[in-house]
Structures are given as C-alpha cells and as structure tokens.
Amino acid sequence: MTTRYRLCRLFSFAVALAFAFVIIVLMQTMAQAQSNAAHAGALSPAAVQVADAAASGNADAQYALAQMYSSGNGVPKDQPASMLWLQKAANQGHANAQYSLGTTYLMGDGVPKDAAAALAWLGKSAQQGNALAQTNLGAMYLNGDGVAQDFRLALSWLEKAAAQGQPLAQYSLGKMYQKGYGVRTDENTAAQWYARAAAQNHTPAVQALAQLKRPLPAVPAVAVAKSDAVAPPQEQAAVLAAVQAWAADWSNKDVDAYLGHYAGDFRPPNGESRSSWAAQRRARIDGRKRIAVTVVAPQIELAGDTATVTFTQQYLADNFAETSRKTLLLARRGNAWKILQETVGKAAPADRGQKNR
Numbered sequence: 001m002t003t004r005y006r007l008c009r010l011f012s013f014a015v016a017l018a019f020a021f022v023i024i025v026l027m028q029t030m031a032q033a034q035s036n037a038a039h040a041g042a043l044s045p046a047a048v049q050v051a052d053a054a055a056s057g058n059a060d061a062q063y064a065l066a067q068m069y070s071s072g073n074g075v076p077k078d079q080p081a082s083m084l085w086l087q088k089a090a091n092q093g094h095a096n097a098q099y100s101l102g103t104t105y106l107m108g109d110g111v112p113k114d115a116a117a118a119l120a121w122l123g124k125s126a127q128q129g130n131a132l133a134q135t136n137l138g139a140m141y142l143n144g145d146g147v148a149q150d151f152r153l154a155l156s157w158l159e160k161a162a163a164q165g166q167p168l169a170q171y172s173l174g175k176m177y178q179k180g181y182g183v184r185t186d187e188n189t190a191a192q193w194y195a196r197a198a199a200q201n202h203t204p205a206v207q208a209l210a211q212l213k214r215p216l217p218a219v220p221a222v223a224v225a226k227s228d229a230v231a232p233p234q235e236q237a238a239v240l241a242a243v244q245a246w247a248a249d250w251s252n253k254d255v256d257a258y259l260g261h262y263a264g265d266f267r268p269p270n271g272e273s274r275s276s277w278a279a280q281r282r283a284r285i286d287g288r289k290r291i292a293v294t295v296v297a298p299q300i301e302l303a304g305d306t307a308t309v310t311f312t313q314q315y316l317a318d319n320f321a322e323t324s325r326k327t328l329l330l331a332r333r334g335n336a337w338k339i340l341q342e343t344v345g346k347a348a349p350a351d352r353g354q355k356n357r
Contacts, residue, residue, distance in 0.1 A: 171204055
C-alpha cells in the first residue's frame with residue numbers, strides 16, 4: 001500500500017513538472033512571437049524582405065541591411081546591428097562591406113579606432129578592386145596613418161584607384177609628383193593628375209591646378225653658414241623651397257600634404273610614435289578655421305645629404321598668434337628634402353595686438 005502511494009505521488013509530481021515545462025515553453029514562444037511582431041512592425045515592408053534575405057545568408061542583403069541600420073532608412077537606427085550585418089557580409093567577401101568595415105575602424109565611427117583592423121579589411125576590399133578602399137589604403141601609407149609610411153605602396157594603391165577615376169586618388173597622385181613624395185618631382189605629371197580630378201569638380205584639385213599654373217615667386221635671400229659657402233645655390237634653393245612648401249601646406253590646412261613633408265623616420269618630440277603624432281597633428285589642424293604660417297629670415301646650413309634650417313616662425317590661427325624660433329633638420333630622400341626633426345625655441349615677444357597662448 002505504501003509503495004503504491006509513493007508511486008502515485010511520484011507520477012503526480014512528474015505530470016505536474018511536465019505541465020509546468022509546457023507552460024514555460026508556451027510563454028517563451030508567445031514572448032518571442034510578440035517580440036518578432038513588434039520588430040516586424042518597426043520595419044518597412046521593403047526592409048522585411050531585405051532582413052529575410054540577410055537572415056538566409058545573402059551577402060548583398062546583409063550589406064544593404066547594415067546600411068539601413070546605419071542610416072535609419074526603413075528600420076530603427078541601430079549602430080550595433082549595422083556592425084553585426086556589416087561583419088557578416090564582410091566575412092563572406094563582400095567588397096563594399098569590407099571597405100565600409102575598414103573605414104569604420106579607420107575613423108573610429110561608433111567603434112574604437114583600430115588601425116590594424118582597418119588595414120586588414122581595406123586590404124581585402126582593395127584586392128578585389130574597390131577604388132575607395134584602394135584610395136584609403138594609399139592615403140594610410142602616404143601619411144603614415146596607423147602604418148609605417150611607405151611611398152611605394154602609397155603610389156601603387158593610388159595609381160590603381162586613379163585608373164578607375166577616383167578623384168581623391170588622382171589629386172593625391174598630383175601632390176606626390178608635385179612634392180616629390182617617393183617619385184621624381186614632375187610638375188607636368190602633377191598637373192595632369194590635378195586636371196583629371198578637377199574635371200570631376202574636385203575642389204582641392206581645382207585649387208592646386210590653379211596654383212601650379214601661377215608664376216613661381218622669387219626665392220628670397222638666404223643667410224648661409226660660412227662652412228657651406230661652397231654649396232651649390234640650387235641646393236640652397238631646393239631646401240628653402242621645401243620649407244616654404246611645408247609652411248604653405250600647413251597654412252592651407254592640407255593635412256595630407258603637410259604630413260608628407262615629414263620623413264618616414266621622423267622623430268616626433270616626447271618619444272611618441274609617428275602615427276600618434278600624425279593623428280594629433282591632423283586633429284589640431286582640422287580643428288582650426290584659419291591658419292597662417294610665415295617663415296622669416298631662414299638660415300640654412302648644408303652638410304651633405306642633411307640640412308639644418310633655423311628661422312623665425314610667425315604663426316596665426318583663429319584668435320591666437322605666436323612668434324617663435326624654430327629649427328628643422330631635413331634629409332635628402334631621393335629628389336626631395338624631408339623633415340627628420342623639428343624643435344622649437346623660446347617664443348619671441350608677440351607683435352602688438354597679438355594674443356599669446
């Protein structure tokens with residue numbers, strides 16, 4: 001009797017447990033159905049079709065859905081969801097998704113900046129012929145942004161993008177040939193690239209082409225150290241022209257050209273890396289509305305393939321002005337002079353009416 005009673009109780013308990021399990025499953029199913037319904041209600045009919053295709057593994061649909069979540073077009077704006085679908089599409093080899101993912105990591109748009117990830121994804125996309133990825137990859141190598149500066153790789157990727165008609169790549173090639181970044185200085189070739197970009201209404205190229213066609217200003221007199229009095233005048237002029245171009249690109253807020261004046265082995269102050277220094281300089285220059293840098297009374301000392309230029313620098317930016325003593329150590333790199341080291345001396349008294357830091 002006792003055994004039968006125990007068996008009955010065990011059976012009743014098992015039935016109750018099974019019933020409770022069924023209730024829980026039903027509640028979860030209903031909750032999921034309500035969630036799906038609410039989610040579907042937030043999507044446009046077109047978005048629902050794209051989402052279904054994306055869920056089935058279609059890479060084009062995954063990329064499209066990522067763009068929709070990024071812009072809020074037809075779906076609630078959702079950056080994490082956008083990154084999720086962008087990653088899925090990129091993993092399947094979608095070139096545009098790889099470019100977008102690489103650029104997101106490069107700019108730190110909604111995610112921490114990651115130069116290694118940017119380089120990897122942009123490289124995958126560029127290998128597939130994506131002109132925008134090739135342009136960004138070329139710019140990274142040209143400026144040393146997150147990678148070691150490499151003019152050869154910059155030239156290679158920018159040429160590939162420019163051949164596809166990418167105006168920024170064409171403009172960048174113009175700068176390389178005008179300034180001698182990794183190539184022989186050639187203003188005719190520079191003008192050709194500027195013209196191609198200008199034909200697409202690329203404003204910096206239009207301005208660069210106009211400046212290139214202007215008559216060159218007379219080279220100001222330069223004080224030369226006695227020990228270098230025998231140095232060829234054209235070498236002195238080339239060094240001074242490099243310094244003046246550096247100041248002009250800084251004044252024009254052309255950050256890519258400005259950073260290009262610094263050698264790949266440039267030694268930033270305070271022991272920081274070149275990529276960190278370049279990022280800080282880019283942010284500082286981009287943050288100013290107006291900049292004017294003037295090189296006054298430069299003194300040049302030549303010693304083989306190096307040159308030391310000391311001058312008074314007059315700097316004006318927005319409502320701030322400063323006059324300081326600056327020394328640039330330059331080295332010959334091919335047919336161009338690049339900055340190896342930059343030091344600033346004690347600031348001279350500011351002119352009347354100028355505001356100091």
